[in-house]
Amino acid sequence: MLTAAQAKSNIRRGPPSISFDIISTRVEQRPYGSSASVSLKQRLPPKSWDSHMHVVEPERFPVSPTAVYKPTPHTLPEALVFESELGVENLVVVQPSVYGTDNSCLLDALRRLGPSRGRGVVVVDPATVKPETLNEWHTLGVRGLRINLQSVGKVMDKFELEETLLQHAELARPRNWIIEIYLPLDMVPMIESILPRLGVRICIDHFGSPDLTSWADDGATFNPYNLQGFSSLISLLRAGRTYVKMSAPYRLSKDDQMRDLQAMAREFLSVAPNRVIYATDWPHTRFSSVDISPFTECCLELCATKPGLAERLFRRNTEEMLGVDSD
Numbered sequence: 001m002l003t004a005a006q007a008k009s010n011i012r013r014g015p016p017s018i019s020f021d022i023i024s025t026r027v028e029q030r031p032y033g034s035s036a037s038v039s040l041k042q043r044l045p046p047k048s049w050d051s052h053m054h055v056v057e058p059e060r061f062p063v064s065p066t067a068v069y070k071p072t073p074h075t076l077p078e079a080l081v082f083e084s085e086l087g088v089e090n091l092v093v094v095q096p097s098v099y100g101t102d103n104s105c106l107l108d109a110l111r112r113l114g115p116s117r118g119r120g121v122v123v124v125d126p127a128t129v130k131p132e133t134l135n136e137w138h139t140l141g142v143r144g145l146r147i148n149l150q151s152v153g154k155v156m157d158k159f160e161l162e163e164t165l166l167q168h169a170e171l172a173r174p175r176n177w178i179i180e181i182y183l184p185l186d187m188v189p190m191i192e193s194i195l196p197r198l199g200v201r202i203c204i205d206h207f208g209s210p211d212l213t214s215w216a217d218d219g220a221t222f223n224p225y226n227l228q229g230f231s232s233l234i235s236l237l238r239a240g241r242t243y244v245k246m247s248a249p250y251r252l253s254k255d256d257q258m259r260d261l262q263a264m265a266r267e268f269l270s271v272a273p274n275r276v277i278y279a280t281d282w283p284h285t286r287f288s289s290v291d292i293s294p295f296t297e298c299c300l301e302l303c304a305t306k307p308g309l310a311e312r313l314f315r316r317n318t319e320e321m322l323g324v325d326s327d
Contacts, residue, residue, distance in 0.1 A: 039087075040087060040293055040296060040297060041085065041086065041087030042087070044086070044296070044300075044314055045311040045315050046089075046315075047090060047315055047326070048087065048088045048089060048090070048278075048314040048315050049088065049089075049090040049092060049314065049315055049318040049319070050083055050086075050088045050090070050091050050092065050278075050279055050280050050282065051092045051247075051277045051278060051279040051318045051321075052092060052094050052205065052245055052247050052248075052277075052279030052280070052281055053079060053092065053093060053094065053280055053281065053282040053283075054074065054093065054094055054095075054096045054282070054283060054285065055075065055076050055079060055093055055105055055106065055109040056071045056072070056073060056074045056096060056098065056105065056283070056285070057073055057074075057075055057105055058071060058072075058073060059073065060105070060108075061104050061105035061108070063098040063099060064098060064099060064100035064102065066100065067097070067098035067099075068098075068151065068152055068153075069098065069285070071096070071098050071285060074282075074283035076109045076112055078283075079091065079282060079283075082280075082282055082283075083282075086280070086292070088280075088314075089117060090117045090118070090119075090318075090324075091113060091117065091118055091119075092118075092119045092120070092121065092279070092318065092322065093106050093109050093110060093113075093118065093119070093120045093121070094106075094120075094121045094146060094180070095120075095122050095123040095148075096151075096285060097148050097151035097152055098285075099123075101124055101125050101129075103120075103122045103123065103124075103137075106120050106122060107120070107122075107137065107140060107142075110140045110141045110142070111140060113141070115139075115140070115141045118141050119141045119142070119143050119144075119324065120140065120141050120142040120143065121142070121143070121144035121145070121146050121178075121180050122137065122144070122145060122146065123145070123146045123147075123148065124145060124168075124171070126167035126168055126170070126171055127167070129171070131171075134171060134175065135175075138175055142177075143175075143177050143178065143322040144172070144177050144178040144180050144203070144322070145168045145171060145172050145177060145178075145179050145180065146179075146180045146181075146182070147164060147168060147179065147180070147181045147182070148182045149181075149182060149183045149184075149187075150183055150184060150205075150206075150209050151182060156187075158190045161183075161187070161190050161191070161194070162190070162194045165179065165181075165191070165194055165198055166194070166197070166198065169198040169199060169200045173198075173199050173200050176323060178200065178201050178202060178203050178243070178321060178322070179198070179200055179201075179202045179203070180202070180203045180204075181202055181205065182205035182206065182209065183204075183209065184209050184210075184211065184229075185207075185209055185210040185211065185227060185228065185229035185230060185233065186211070187229065188204065188208060188232045188233050188236070189232040191232070191236065192232050192236060195236065195239070201241050201242070201243065201321070202241065202243070203242070203243040203244070203245060203277065204233065204236075204242065204243070204244045204245065205247070206245060206247050206248040206252065207244065207245070207246060207247070207249075207252060207261060207265075208230070208233045208244060209252070210224075210227050210229075210230070210252060210260075210264070211227075212252055212253055212254065212255075212260050212261075213254065215260055221263075222259050222260045222263045223263070224260070224263050224264045224267055230264070230267075234267060234271055237268065237271050237272035238271055240272075240275070242275065243275045243276070243317065243321050244268055244272075244275065244276055244277065245276075245277045245278075245279050246261075246265055246268065246277065246278055246279070246299060246313070247277075247278070247279035247280065247281045248284075249261050249295050250284065250287055250290055251281075258295075262298065262302065265299075265302055266302065269303070269306075269313070273306070273309055273313075274312060274316075274317055274320070275317060275321075276312075276313055276317060277313070277317050277318055277321065278296075278299055278313045278314050278318075280292045280296075299313060299314075
């Protein structure tokens with residue numbers, strides 16, 4: 001097992017290759033470093049959650065033969081160093097695509113974290129997983145089932161997506177688990193009609209995974225409602241049974257200032273402040289030298305005009321979504 005010093009060295013190697021400036025029409029714009037007297041770690045709300053991160057240990061837990069990429073090791077000790085430096089205390093470990101339905105690595109991480117600071121979201125085959133297995137995982141802190149289409153490039157028609165959601169809902173409903181969905185934004189309208197029949201809450205990964213390549217920075221203000229599926233996502237948030245994660249910005253935006261994602265975030269926080277979730281997506285699989293601190297700063301800025309909103313985004317919403325007892 002790596003020492004804390006070794007883990008820290010691995011995590012902080014090299015200069016960051018991805019960063020952006022905070023642009024907001026509602027707060028005073030200032031350069032990074034202007035809050036140097038109060039570190040980012042000190043400004044995050046106490047007991048904050050990283051609601052989407054991964055642990056990958058290929059030597060201890062071999063990846064699936066059908067994995068679409070070959071991951072490098074990212075251990076729990078490394079994760080804890082990263083989160084501590086950022087100022088995050090609690091973790092939601094999410095099953096990555098490279099492990100398929102073998103959740104052994106995730107469950108091992110949950111056992112070591114303990115239920116006081118860890119929760120998990122697993123991937124299963126609804127046709128084969130046993131109820132007693134799910135009940136055992138619940139005691140370890142599992143609180144959700146993940147449907148991951150985006151990572152593997154899988155496309156479903158409306159009928160297939162509905163059947164998949166209904167099958168997962170049968171497992172999630174009696175345990176009050178969520179269904180977490182990673183799919184392209186233009187598929188979100190398919191969920192609107194089926195959600196009332198599921199009887200569970202859902203969470204949409206990574207801003208809804210919009211295709212932002214068509215926006216040209218020609219001086220025009222970015223309007224997220226021009227994105228196919230965005231209005232449906234807003235409707236789902238308004239209805240009260242859907243959460244969305246503000247996470248993985250580097251997978252989505254090509255704008256150095258990420259004005260497109262900020263416009264989306266403002267809408268999320270405006271219409272559903274109790275159902276927006278912050279996450280780092282550590283260890284940023286298939287990306288290198290990502291510095292998540294500027295994005296975290298941006299999230300704090302977006303919450304600056306409303307008292308209590310930062311605590312909602314970084315802590316309370318995740319706790320309510322995953323049934324965490326909090327003070």
